[in-house]
Amino acid sequence: MADVLLQGNEAVAQGAWEAGCAVGVGYPGTPSTETLEAFAKLPDVYAEWAPNEKVALEVAAGVSLGGKRSLVTMKHVGLNVAADPLFSLANTGVTGGLVLLVADDPGIFSSQNEQDSRNYAAAARIPMLEPSDSAEARTMAMTAFDISDRFDIPVMIRSSVRISHTRTPVACGSRVEVGRKPYVKDAGKWVMMPANAQRRRVDADTREDALVAFAEKTDLNRIEMRDPSMGIICSGADYQHVREALPRASVLKLGVSWPLPPEKVRAFSGMVDALYVVEEAYPYFDLRVRAMGVDVSLPPTRPLPRNGELTPGIIAASFGIEAPAHRTSTQSIPARPPALCAGCPHRLVFAELRRVHALVTGDIGCYTLGAVPPLSALDSTVDMGASISMAHGVELAGGGDGHPVVAVIGDSTFAHSGITSLLGTVYNQGEGTVIILDNRTTAMTGQQGNPVNGITLQHRPSRELDLVRLVRALGVEDVSTIDPQNLKAVREGLKAAVADPRLSVIICRSPCRLLDRHREPALAVDQEVCTACGVCVSIGCPALGKSSDTGKAHINALQCIGCHQCAQECAFGAIIEPSTATEEGVSR
Amino acid sequence: MSGLDATSPALGSTHSTTTVLLCGVGGQGTILAGDLLAITARKSGLSVKVSEVHGMAQRGGAVTTIVRFGTEVASPITDHGCVDCLVAFEAIEALRNLPYLASDGVLFVNDATIEPLSVLVGTTEMPTGIHAELAANGARMLDASAIAARLGNPKSVNVVLVGALSVALPFPTSDWEDAIANRVPPKTVEANLAAFKAGRMTVQETTASLG
Ligand SMILES: Cc1ncc(C[n+]2csc(CCOP(=O)(O)OP(=O)(O)O)c2C)c(N)n1
Numbered sequence: 001m002a003d004v005l006l007q008g009n010e011a012v013a014q015g016a017w018e019a020g021c022a023v024g025v026g027y028p029g030t031p032s033t034e035t036l037e038a039f040a041k042l043p044d045v046y047a048e049w050a051p052n053e054k055v056a057l058e059v060a061a062g063v064s065l066g067g068k069r070s071l072v073t074m075k076h077v078g079l080n081v082a083a084d085p086l087f088s089l090a091n092t093g094v095t096g097g098l099v100l101l102v103a104d105d106p107g108i109f110s111s112q113n114e115q116d117s118r119n120y121a122a123a124a125r126i127p128m129l130e131p132s133d134s135a136e137a138r139t140m141a142m143t144a145f146d147i148s149d150r151f152d153i154p155v156m157i158r159s160s161v162r163i164s165h166t167r168t169p170v171a172c173g174s175r176v177e178v179g180r181k182p183y184v185k186d187a188g189k190w191v192m193m194p195a196n197a198q199r200r201r202v203d204a205d206t207r208e209d210a211l212v213a214f215a216e217k218t219d220l221n222r223i224e225m226r227d228p229s230m231g232i233i234c235s236g237a238d239y240q241h242v243r244e245a246l247p248r249a250s251v252l253k254l255g256v257s258w259p260l261p262p263e264k265v266r267a268f269s270g271m272v273d274a275l276y277v278v279e280e281a282y283p284y285f286d287l288r289v290r291a292m293g294v295d296v297s298l299p300p301t302r303p304l305p306r307n308g309e310l311t312p313g314i315i316a317a318s319f320g321i322e323a324p325a326h327r328t329s330t331q332s333i334p335a336r337p338p339a340l341c342a343g344c345p346h347r348l349v350f351a352e353l354r355r356v357h358a359l360v361t362g363d364i365g366c367y368t369l370g371a372v373p374p375l376s377a378l379d380s381t382v383d384m385g386a387s388i389s390m391a392h393g394v395e396l397a398g399g400g401d402g403h404p405v406v407a408v409i410g411d412s413t414f415a416h417s418g419i420t421s422l423l424g425t426v427y428n429q430g431e432g433t434v435i436i437l438d439n440r441t442t443a444m445t446g447q448q449g450n451p452v453n454g455i456t457l458q459h460r461p462s463r464e465l466d467l468v469r470l471v472r473a474l475g476v477e478d479v480s481t482i483d484p485q486n487l488k489a490v491r492e493g494l495k496a497a498v499a500d501p502r503l504s505v506i507i508c509r510s511p512c513r514l515l516d517r518h519r520e521p522a523l524a525v526d527q528e529v530c531t532a533c534g535v536c537v538s539i540g541c542p543a544l545g546k547s548s549d550t551g552k553a554h555i556n557a558l559q560c561i562g563c564h565q566c567a568q569e570c571a572f573g574a575i576i577e578p579s580t581a582t583e584e585g586v587s588r
Numbered sequence: 589m590s591g592l593d594a595t596s597p598a599l600g601s602t603h604s605t606t607t608v609l610l611c612g613v614g615g616q617g618t619i620l621a622g623d624l625l626a627i628t629a630r631k632s633g634l635s636v637k638v639s640e641v642h643g644m645a646q647r648g649g650a651v652t653t654i655v656r657f658g659t660e661v662a663s664p665i666t667d668h669g670c671v672d673c674l675v676a677f678e679a680i681e682a683l684r685n686l687p688y689l690a691s692d693g694v695l696f697v698n699d700a701t702i703e704p705l706s707v708l709v710g711t712t713e714m715p716t717g718i719h720a721e722l723a724a725n726g727a728r729m730l731d732a733s734a735i736a737a738r739l740g741n742p743k744s745v746n747v748v749l750v751g752a753l754s755v756a757l758p759f760p761t762s763d764w765e766d767a768i769a770n771r772v773p774p775k776t777v778e779a780n781l782a783a784f785k786a787g788r789m790t791v792q793e794t795t796a797s798l799g
Pocket of ligand 1: 413445
């Protein structure tokens with residue numbers, strides 16, 4: 001079959017499909033998201049978004065108990081959320097094969113940390129495969145199901161940004177039908193009460209030995225002998241960078257990053273004059289290879305960086321190969337970080353929070369961009385759901401030191417882990433204000449459906465979550481719903497909530513502008529009326545700027561969607577509809 | 589094909605892999621442009637890797653797509669001084685990515701600027717010598733935005749720039765056109781083919797007038 005260009009994510013989905021995987025479940029998170037989206041589009045499969053990664057893995061565990069193959073997908077920090085079932089599934093093992101795709105983010109392009117999922121494989125003692133391009137991502141997904149079945153264990157596939165989001169050629173095959181395994185009651189395997197868990201724990205050691213024997217033999221761990229003076233141990237994207245930077249070096253390419261094959265490592269070390277480990281962000285192989293008693297040399301010129309993504313150039317430089325000549329701009333180039341879109345329903349909420357000098361515990365989503373100047377409205381962003389629990393903690397520490405304490409959380413994040421946080425605050429009689437930014441979607445990761453909007457991955461009918469009734473049922477008395485595009489409503493709603501001594505929840509409901517592409521005609525600034533006060537510009541709309549000579553505002557008609565956020569901020573009525581403007585710009 | 593192809597440094601004998609870096613501002617369509625190049629290169633039987641960073645890079649942030657092709661391609665990413673063709677969809681992004689350009693690399697720049705938020709709100713300023721610096725680095729400027737607007741399809745800036753890029757690469761025009769016809773939405777095929785031609789011709793004309 002002719003090969004096609006697939007992302008690593010799509011290739012994992014394709015491989016899982018070919019392996020007869022019946023069910024896919026996950027929670028979005030860059031760079032993993034497209035895996036489940038691609039899987040959901042393949043024929044004869046069922047796929048769903050779970051409200052969070054723990055639920056996703058548990059659903060897959062149930063599919064496994066039910067005798068079918070399942071694929072679970074998440075980003076690296078999602079694995080923290082799913083870690084509880086993960087560790088115990090290493091004990092139960094599987095009935096139907098279970099494969100978990102986890103995508104890491106070395107370099108922290110779109111995450112809150114740089115954790116290395118290989119540590120989870122070793123800690124939970126779950127085999128992990130690491131593809132180095134999309135073709136391998138496909139075959140490894142198939143192999144992962146075989147390993148899962150054969151060794152009675154879930155299997156992880158670790159990807160990273162450069163695998164997940166790089167398109168490389170893949171030859172696709174057809175699907176094998178894997179029947180459902182018949183139901184057999186097996187409490188000793190699946191009921192992890194101590195007596196059973198203790199027995200399974202002993203079995204786990206036997207299994208580990210068998211997995212090590214597998215790792216020694218499989219050609220997923222491959223010695224490529226070239227120049228014997230230099231041998232490099234590496235995996236995943238780093239393997240490709242090593243091939244680019246040091247094409248003559250001998251390589252032990254580890255396709256299985258847990259468990260490692262000590263004999264193969266020792267054999268390779270004996271075949272080369274100097275052995276190096278090349279890996280990014282965390283010394284996972286390095287520590288383990290040294291623990292085998294094998295000497296690891298440091299790169300001759302300089303050590304590899306301890307953090308961040310590797311590139312061929314960084315590797316080459318460590319091995320004494322100078323970078324080619326290059327030029328740099330002599331200008332000072334302004335940074336261009338992402339910003340809230342023109343018309344984003346989150347914007348006015350942050351403008352108001354800044355105005356009242358609130359201490360704002362934030363969360364994870366597009367609204368994290370409320371931290372970026374000129375809004376600069378967030379005090380913390382740690383992990384999903386933390387906004388509400390941290391606001392409660394701030395209160396326990398004595399409150400905001402004169403600043404109102406407000407937690408801000410998106411709809412998807414609230415469903416992910418905000419509900420339990422809010423329950424904790426209610427239960428413990430906490431106060432303060434919680435704003436749920438319900439933009440009707442999971443915007444940051446590409447507008448996925450979620451339990452709040454009731455849109456499902458394969459467009460099966462579902463129902464919207466009634467946030468007001470849910471929040472009331474949790475025990476919150478002061479609940480209001482406002483339109484965040486209406487400045488007055490935001491201002492008054494926030495004022496009332498902050499003044500109320502009880503715990504208040506404000507639901508700000510207005511669709512993400514990437515969902516609702518509706519545009520009104522662009523507005524314009526009446527230059528005679530504008531006083532150059534700068535208030536409108538301070539809401540940080542990418543369609544609105546300040547003229548460098550007059551200081552007056554101007555609107556970029558191509559970017560403006562006519563949302564009127566800025567017009568509501570203008571105390572002078574200088575921002576007007578184009579119908580009131582004349583041909584040559586705006587004057588009256 | 590233009591006379592430029594034969595002397596194009598992009599496929600110079602010292603390189604076994606050609607690296608093209610497309611850079612711009614989120615929403616400008618670098619991904620589609622990268623796709624068109626990838627499809628075209630594969631038509632010539634080459635191996636291809638296309639790499640991009642998603643996530644926070646969207647929402648109007650700086651974006652890059654890296655396309656590498658050759659008989660065999662290892663790393664999907666690249667380093668300073670290693671890019672054979674740098675195609676900037678916006679002038680500030682051209683300067684930001686200038687370090688990636690190889691000393692014999694080709695630089696195409698859309699003669700347009702998009703002010704970052706920090707400039708809009710007045711906390712930083714636009715660089716002053718953008719044109720001079722780009723000219724000093726041998727940039728081939730083309731007003732792709734104006735060309736696209738003139739053709740009645742302002743969104744086709746990316747395909748205009750693909751037309752420009754096509755002049756520096758050794759692929760038959762018909763392969764580029766096939767890639768466009770197969771990749772863009774059916775209703776926009778004609779408009780995009782026109783955008784491609786316009787971009788290609790603009791660069792061929794300026795190259796000719798340089799003698
Ligand atoms: C544990 C965990 N899972 C997934 C992610 C990836 N992620 C970042 S933002 C986001 C979506 C947030 O959606 P929502 O709360 O609705 O806010 P919006 O982006 O729509 O404003 C997700 C899933 C993460 N950072 N952490």
